[in-house]
Amino acid sequence: MRFFASLLMSASLAACASSPLTTNAAPNAAQTGDAWFDGAQTTLAQRKTVTPVKGKAKNVILFIADGMDPTTVAVARIYDGQSRGEEGEENLLSFERFPNLAMSKTYNTDMQVPDSAGTMSAMATGYKTRVGHISVKKEVPRSDCAASLSAHAPTFVEIAEQAGLSTGVISTARLTHATPAATYAHVPDRDWESDAALPEGVYEMGCRDIASQLIDFSYGDGVDFAMGGGRGNFLPQDAQDPEDDERTGWRKDGRNLTAEWVAKSDKHEFVWNKAQFDAIDPATDPRVLGLFESSHLEYEADRENDAAGEPSLEEMTRKAIDVLSRNDKGFVLMVEAGRVDHAHHGGNAARALKDAQEYSQAVAAAREMTNENDTLIIVTADHGHTLTFAGYPGKGNNILGLVRYVSDEGESKLMLAEDDKPYTTLGYANGPGSVYHEGIDHAERPIGDEATVAGVDYLQPSLVPTGSETHGGQDVTIYASGPDAYLFSGVVEQNYIFHVMMDALRLDPQTAD
Known part of the structure; x- marks a missing residue:
């Protein structure tokens, strides 16, 4: 747990230091120099100006x-x-x-x-x-x-x-x-x-x-x-x-x-x-x-x-x-x-x-x-799917790529699973990308390089082997x-x-x- 706490803190600090986010100050709000704090003040001021439109729609x-x-x-x-x-x-x-x-x-x-x-x-x-x-x-x-x-x-x-x-x-x-x-x-x-x-x-x-x-x-x-x-x-x-x-x-x-x-x-x-x-x-x-x-x-x-x-x-x-x-x-x-x-x-x-x-x-x-x-x-x-977004990737990591984190030394490193292999940020709970499909060696979890997993044809890994990934029942x-x-x-x-x-x-x- 200490490793993940340190990892998340390091990633958070690195993100704040390098964030391209800019914002205008909210009226009468002091600027702190923190993009997210000042941005929240601006959003608050904007939300206060929103009034409901109650007329008839054309x-x-x-x-x-x-x-x-x-x-x-x-x-x-x-x-x-x-x-x-x-x-x-x-x-x-x-x-x-x-x-x-x-x-x-x-x-x-x-x-x-x-x-x-x-x-x-x-x-x-x-x-x-x-x-x-x-x-x-x-x-x-x-x-x-x-x-x-x-x-x-x-x-x-x-x-x-x-x-x-x-x-x-x-x-x-x-x-x-x-x-x-x-x-x-x-x-x-x-x-x-x-x-x-x-x-x-x-x-x-x-x-x-x-x-x-x-x-x-x-x-x-x-x-x-x-x-x-x-x-x-x-x-x-x-x-x-x-x-x-x-x-x-x-x-x-x-x-x-x-x-x-x-x-x-x-x-x-x-x-x-x-x-x-x-x-x-x-x-x-x-x-x-x-x-x-x-x-x-x-x-x-x-x-x-x-x-x-x-x-x-x-x-x-x-x-x-x-x-x-x-x-x-x-x-x-x-x-x-x-x-x-x-x-x-x-x-x-x-x-x-x-x-x-x-x-x-x-x-x-x-x-x-x-x-x-x-x-x-x-x-x-109309409904959801079983897409997952997980794995502790560092901020700005390629959303279609392998999970990378920022070390205490500021170095980008691959996160490894228990089988000592990297894994992708995105996956599915079920679908055609499962390692449990017939004919796949379960002990040899396939994983591509950065270019492969970010490619348009790549099928994200899934857990349950189904010919077609299913819908999800979550709210939308x-x-x-x-x-x-x-x-x-x-x-x-x-x-x-x-x-x-x-x-x-x-x-x-x-x-x-």
């Missing part, structure tokens, strides 16, 4: 970073700072500067550790529900088509459409994936993304696949701006994918939903590559469907290598706001960083953090382009700015988010029933 933007629990936020904060040459610990992501926050309980009504379908449905409808449900109430057993038909839970996008607002849905995952789907579709099984995935007989009962529900949307004039991946779910099996000669669509019913979208009106446009995205002119008041991959979009770390080019999450967010804000009545927009979750499932922290960094930039763009007095921005996650944070943001405080049920959005917009949450 616009609501709901940001979801799939799987972004508090540990992921803390690690992404450091990663973001270090990517600019900073130590990273003092950094804040854009949404961490928002004045209001709360903690959200993420369990499903039938699961302690949830999935994205049930959690996003809670936020989209105000009803907590079962795992696997897409905006269908909890009384319905999973995959029960007949029972689901009378248990659709109206979504905030449907209610906004009925009120005449413009609506948008953006995701770096398939547009038919759980999180975006819950804003516009109703199915008792998240896997029903195209008609090819529907069980026999359910179409005749009245159930429809998720992709077709985006096109056949029955509220208002339909979703106005939708972008993401999942082109395969919108194209028939005999249609060649425009980007990949070896791929075709997945639909069995022969419908080309992209063509049906364009046929809706002269304003409806379909785009599938970066050049077409760049050519979208908001001044023409378009209705846009953008599908940039057959399945999910590229990770942000790999996006520049995409054959046809893809817009970033920030670029899609900016374009959506430019288009939707032309409606004088206002708009609602859901933006998902879906691949944070996918990288975590793969035990690949580097890609998760890069996507989280891009997510922060998208939030910053939205705040820049809107007015805090009339736009409620909510930033949260809600960050909020704008009208009604002050209503986020304490610990709340996840479905509470919907009710704040409806209150901010002054809309009846039962309008679409």
Whole structure:
């Protein structure tokens, strides 16, 4: 214990002596010369100036970073700072500067550790529900088509459409994936993304696949701006994918939903590559469907290598706001960083953090382009993961690297585990990086050098061997700015988010029933 106490004290003193943190003095506060003391005084003064915005919201933007629990936020904060040459610990992501926050309980009504379908449905409808449900109430057993038909839970996008607002849905995952789907579709099984995935007989009962529900949307004039991946779910099996000669669509019913979208009106446009995205002119008041991959979009770390080019999450967010804000009545927009979750499932922290960094930039763009007095921005996650951040690394240590500490002599040294090998700061409680997977010699714990473990393809070590890392059941944070943001405080049920959005917009949450 003496060693660790000495280690932590040495690291703390070294950090304070070399910290790049600077701050302005709080009014009437004496300067101590200590960056963190003086910074706290400044933060206190700033917090005292915050007043709640209680007027009606014209616009609501709901940001979801799939799987972004508090540990992921803390690690992404450091990663973001270090990517600019900073130590990273003092950094804040854009949404961490928002004045209001709360903690959200993420369990499903039938699961302690949830999935994205049930959690996003809670936020989209105000009803907590079962795992696997897409905006269908909890009384319905999973995959029960007949029972689901009378248990659709109206979504905030449907209610906004009925009120005449413009609506948008953006995701770096398939547009038919759980999180975006819950804003516009109703199915008792998240896997029903195209008609090819529907069980026999359910179409005749009245159930429809998720992709077709985006096109056949029955509220208002339909979703106005939708972008993401999942082109395969919108194209028939005999249609060649425009980007990949070896791929075709997945639909069995022969419908080309992209063509049906364009046929809706002269304003409806379909785009599938970066050049077409760049050519979208908001001044023409378009209705846009953008599908940039057959399945999910590229990770942000790999996006520049995409054959046809893809817009970033920030670029899609900016374009959506430019288009939707032309409606004088206002708009609602859901933006998902879906691949944070996918990288975590793969035990690949580097890609998760890069996507989280891009997510922060998208939030910053939205705040820049809107007015805090009339736009409620909510930033949260649907659930957590099992990422761990531990090991006594010294301040400023590469967040993706091996654990190093600063000795009493000021020398950076590797921390060694009981097997006399170094280890990484980041890990997972379970996943594909486990040394306990079959075929791995447990006595020879593999560990790479600094360059290897910091690489984009490195899989962080995990404890329990699972083919895919799992979700976590921890609470996630809600960050909020704008009208009604002050209503986020304490610990709340996840479905509470919907009710704040409806209150901010002054809309009846039962309008679409």
